Amino acid sequence: MPPAGPTARSDFRHGLPSFASHNPDLGRRTAPRRGTAHDGGVTASRTGKVSIVGVGSVGTAIAYACLIRGSAGALALYDTNTQKVRAEVLDLNHGSQFVPHCPVSGSDDIGVTAGSAIVIVTAGAKQDPGQSRLELAATNVAMAQALTPQLLEQSPSAVVIFVTNPVDIVTYAAAQSVDAPPGHIFGSGTVLDSSRFRYLIAQRADLAVGNVHGFIVGEHGDSEISLWSSVSIGGVPADEFRIDGSQVFGEQVRSEISADVVNAAYEIIAGKGATNLAIGLSTARIIEAVLGDQHRVLPVSTVQRGAYQISDVSLSLPTVVSAAGAGQVLEIPLSVSELLGLQASAATLNENWAALRAT
Incomplete structure (x- = not known):
């Protein structure tokens, strides 16, 4: 357009x-x-x-x-x-x-x-x-x-x-x-980013994606945060998940997956010019949550009103999506580094908005 x-x-x-x-x-x-x-x-x-x-x-x-x-x-x-x-x-x-x-x-x-x-x-x-x-x-x-x-x-x-x-x-x-x-x-926020996150975790775990639960929060962009502390793989926390007795999601693997999520769009755009198919599916999923009044928890981008001490900026957090639109924000327990990263992401978005207003 x-x-x-x-x-x-x-x-x-x-x-x-x-x-x-x-x-x-x-x-x-x-x-x-x-x-x-x-x-x-x-x-x-x-x-x-x-x-x-x-x-x-x-x-x-x-x-x-x-x-x-x-x-x-x-x-x-x-x-x-x-x-x-x-x-x-x-x-x-x-x-x-x-x-x-x-x-x-x-x-x-x-x-x-x-x-x-x-x-x-x-x-x-x-x-x-x-x-x-x-x-x-x-x-x-x-x-x-x-x-x-x-x-x-x-x-x-x-x-x-x-x-x-x-x-x-x-x-x-x-x-x-x-x-x-x-x-x-x-x-649409980080619904797609979270899907990429779960896919990459599932690949390492050799499981279907539906067995993985986890969120990407913050900016839909370079400052987004992977919430590893709350990732669940078939009910097992990520740091306890093992294959043949060996830990799968050590610090290096976590860093690689988080970086791959951030860089995914750049790789796809370099190869085909645009990302479109997965965002099409993820947006359809959001539509279904609204039209079906499903009260589905999705990491959509809303103007925040105090969650994690963040206000007056739009970013993604796990949010109840229903016929009323985007409702309650769920404050998942975060590690110290995750909370600081989320607040830094909010600060980045605030700086970008301030710069826009100054132009």
């Missing part, structure tokens, strides 16, 4: 009619139905309209993941690129025979998002050669501040979830731009 700073704001207000055939019920919550998506052997109800803003590689991956998992009752795609959004809508609908029923509409008119239960925002500028991260953040923050009020005009009760990077800064800016109910605006 083209950069959407203040100069592009009118693109979010005006456009052409939706490309999908007219469906008068598409903008309303549909009747509850049983979905076919499974997570840990549990099937949950999926209902409600989900809109995705931005149909680049991430937005389309989220839409595709929602379709194959049966995550939503209806999907709406919004992008200022007329030809691209039409093509993606057609491509997704052409596979409708093979997935749970889920109408897909799309438009370059923001009205296509009206009546959404959830709005996912992936739109934003990509980093140009020679452009600093701070400059990129300024562009995407301006987009979020302009776009969020317009999305809530279309869907006043929607839960708005940001995936656009830098997600913590963008989420904070969006939350400050509107007077939304608590928890109705949050970011």
Whole structure:
């Protein structure tokens, strides 16, 4: 999606009619139905309209993941690129025979998002050669501040979830731009990072990922923190897990895994240009927690209100996600080094926000 700073704001207000055939019920919550998506052997109800803003590689991956998992009752795609959004809508609908029923509409008119239960925002500028991260953040923050009020005009009760990077800064800016109910605006945070963490642990343990529990917290970025002290592998703490009597997760292995989690995105981007498939699946999982009112604990990015003595900054902590959005933050016991690292991550984000305001 083209950069959407203040100069592009009118693109979010005006456009052409939706490309999908007219469906008068598409903008309303549909009747509850049983979905076919499974997570840990549990099937949950999926209902409600989900809109995705931005149909680049991430937005389309989220839409595709929602379709194959049966995550939503209806999907709406919004992008200022007329030809691209039409093509993606057609491509997704052409596979409708093979997935749970889920109408897909799309438009370059923001009205296509009206009546959404959830709005996912992936739109934003990509980093140009020679452009600093701070400059990129300024562009995407301006987009979020302009776009969020317009999305809530279309869907006043929607839960708005940001995936656009830098997600913590963008989420904070969006939350400050509107007077939304608590928890109705949050970011995808470190849900994907935590999945990478669990995968790498499972590889070393030679077990399925579902047997591993653990979180990455803090910034979705270089200052994020691996919570090794609370990692559980089949119910066994990481520091006690052994194979043939030998400790698996010593200090060096822990450091390697933590570094691999931080560097994972860089490696993928170097090889294929973008990360999209795993973030598509992880975002679909967040959507299911909201639409299914699952009260699922996920490390999403929210504006903190005192957990671990951290306030007025958006970062990821284990959070109860339900139909009300992002709710209670769970304060998992931390080691001293983990707590100091988390607070340092918060300080880094605060410094970045202060630098943005000074530009």
